[in-house]
Amino acid sequence: MAASQKLLYSSVVVIIIGVFTKLWLFGAIVRFGIKDQVSLKKSNEVRAVYLKLPFPLNFKLYFFNVTNPQEIQNGEKPIVNEVGPYWYDEFKEKVDVVDNETEDSLTYTPYDLYQFNQNKSGSLRDDDYITIIHPVIVGMVNIVMKNSPVFLSIVNQSLEAIFNNPKTIFFTGRVKDLLFDGIDLNCTSSGFAPKAICSQLKTQIPGIKYRQDNENIYLFSMLGPRNASHNKRLKVLRGISYSKELGRLIEVDGEKEVSFWSTSKCNSFDGTDGWIFPPLLAADEGLKSYSTDLCRNMKVNYVNDTVYKKIHVRYYETNLGDQSTNAEEKCYCPSEDICLKKGVFDMTKCMGVPLYATLPHFLYTDESYIEQLTGLRPDPSKHSLGVLFEPMTGTPLFAAKRMQFNYDLNPTTKVALFSKLPSLLFPIFWLEESIDLEGDLLKKLQTIFLLLFLADIFLYLLILFGVCCLAMAIYFRFKNRNAIAITSVTEARSYENPGFLNNDMKRSNKKAGFTEKMENINHALTGHEFDRY
Known part of the structure; x- marks a missing residue:
């Protein structure tokens, strides 16, 4: 028991x-x-x-090679053919790190280095020739057309000297020159128009360089300013005092907000720097970050649960929204009167260059953009912006940031090369910056x-x-x-007749007394006393 x-x-x-x-x-x-x-x-x-x-991160570039440049020059519908990926290894480091124990913050400067990976690029080489719209000619005309159209005639006069008498708005050259080494901008002319335009190019194009043998020949590259150079200085919270604050961006170049957009909410930083996220996030919280490339907040939304490399993860995805219908994104409209259609974002205020960002192949954009040219095939499995995220530790197992860069192409009679052009959003290239944890x-x-x-x-x-x-x-x-409890007969009699036990005890006591007396008698009648008796 x-x-x-x-x-x-x-x-x-x-x-x-x-x-x-x-x-x-x-x-x-x-x-x-x-x-x-x-x-x-x-x-x-x-x-x-x-x-x-x-x-290294995987950094892949895909160009939209133009196959009918002369026809486009005369107003026909563009035909493009995707060429890529040109694969680069992207090494990322944060330098000049400073900790602030009181604020629980960490300040750093990003440093990126790109190296061409021939093995992963396969038969493609960085000295391949491609044909795209000329980024400087089209970009320069677009800026002047938007801000100071009265100076378009000066731009028209300068094109022959700076760009060696171009016949079209298209550029044919090597991949590595366009991306990193630079294409020539001839500013040796002493004419008024070329000198005026060159002075503007020197001050307004970010990271423009010049040839070592001739400082009057500028070198323009699309990604050169990002390679082996220091970028904006960022301050984030370390998450020691409060884990939910881990990685939250609080300053960019010493500023606690930007001033590009129309509301304080859009100008404020809401999220991390994109390289680390708090642990133990709920699915409906999403993944919030601030993009220094777009100068805006981004939120990646939960889609579903799945398993990746034997680990249970969540899949998140996002797009560039819809300024025309979403009230929360009206602040990103280029102006109070003009909002772009679904899936397009104007980067002019952030980059200083009239570029427009979309997802690759105009995925999740208004259908009118895709209809303007031939050769695009949007595919969510290849072109979406998504993350496979382990929520307990806050670890991304796979993340792919995919973005396409475009120029807004419009005709104008004030520039000869632009007089017969069609109107459309013209894609230049798209890139994928991805990480696959291994x-x-x-x-x-x-x-x-x-x-x-x-x-x-x-x-x-x-x-x-x-x-x-x-x-x-x-x-x-x-x-x-x-x-059932079983007891002995004796025990049973004892419990049933207590007198029986008393009689036995009495007889036992009498027997013990008689024995004691006999022992005393035997002791008394020993020795001479017995003889006397």
Whole structure:
């Protein structure tokens, strides 16, 4: 009876401990450990990875090669053919790092380095020739047409000298020159129009360089200013004091907000720097970040749960919104009177260059853009902007930032090369900057979830063991309660006739007294006393 009672109490204690640990204690310990380890403390491994990625990102470029440039010059519908990917390894590092313990912040300057990867590019080479619309000619005309159309005649006069008497608005040249090394802008002319335009190009084109053998020949490249150079200085929160604040951007170049947009909400920073996210996020919170390339906040929305590389993850996706119908995005309209159609974003205010961003192949944009030219085939599986995100640790297992860059092409009679052009949003190229977690970092993440799974199994087994013991204790307790007690005859007589026990005790006492007396008599009649008697 006592043994079954002990088993009962012990099993109840085991069950309570198992359930309590499973429902609260284990989760609390795990959450505390994760919050501590993913913060940007100097002792944490995640900080070292955040400051310098131990592997290069995949940076791929696809050009829209123009196959009928002369026909377009005469007003016909453009035909383009995608050429790519030209694959580059992108090495990312954060330098000049400064910690502020009081503010719990970290300030850094991004440093990026691009290297062409011939193996992954396959048969494509960076000295391939492609034909695209001339980024400087079209960009320059667009800026003047928008801001100071009265000076279009000066632009028209300068084209022959600066661009060596161009016959079309298109450029044919090597990939590496267009992207990084630079294409020539001949500013050696002493004429008024070329000199005036060149002075504007020098001050307004970001990162423009010049040839070492001739400072009057400028070099324009689309990505050169980003390569092996320091960019905007950013300040983020480290998430040590409060994990939900991990990575939140609070300053860009010392400013707590931008001034490009029409509302304070759109000018404020809302989210992280895009390279780290807080742990334990709910699905409906989404992933918020600020894009320094677009100078605007972005939110990637939850789509569904899935499994990637044996880890349960969430898939998030986003697009560039719709200024024409979404009231929250009206602040990004180019002006109060003009809002772009669905899926298009004007980068002019942010970049200083009249570029328009869309998803590749005009995915999720208004259908009118796709109908303006031939050769585009939007595909969500190839062209969407998505993230596979592990929410417990805040780790992206796969992320692909895909963006297409376009020029707004419009005819004008004040510039000869533009007199017969069709009106359309003309794509130049699109890029994909992606990360696919592999190697030691992936193995460590898989090990963490394997250990959590084993710990979970152990708790279930502990609870099951307690339930089994409880069942055994209850079984033995009922078994003992229904058992029949058997006693000896003597014990039964003792309980039934107490007088019987008293008579026996009396006879035993009398016998003991007679024996004692005989012993005394024997002792008294010994020796000479017996002879005398």
